[in-house]
Amino acid sequence: MPIYEYHCTDCGRQTSVFTRSISEEVKPVCRACGGENLSRLISRVAVVRSEESRLESMADPSNFAGLDEDDPRSLGSFMRQMSQEMGEDLGPEFDEVVDRLESGQSPEDIEESMPDLGEGMGEDFGGDLPAGDLDL
Ligand SMILES: [Zn+2]
Incomplete structure (x- = not known):
């Protein structure tokens, strides 16, 4: 109402x-x-911020400032921040990936040691991360 x-x-x-x-x-x-x-x-x-505006703010290029996609730690903290912004539990696999990234493991190593990673995630994982390519 x-x-x-x-x-x-x-x-x-x-x-x-x-x-x-x-x-x-x-x-x-x-x-x-x-x-x-x-x-x-x-x-x-x-x-009250709507779901839509939250997604919009996530797509804001300024949010990507400081993201170094070649640096696993940077990528990991970015992914953690993104999941917090979404307010969703993305599952234990996501948490593990983020933990490993933050401890400095490369996305390739993580993929190899976690063959059960969802295919959609594995495919683009560690690739280009421009705002337009984010699969939300
Ligand atoms: Zn009056």
């Missing part, structure tokens, strides 16, 4: 208006003075 915050220009107070649906025509009325001269403020709901 969307909640909109309005500012009453009659009495200067703020009032919250609930709507049943986004498409519903809303005629907000100030709860304090009954005035109808309300201007909408940014919805509180909009302040």
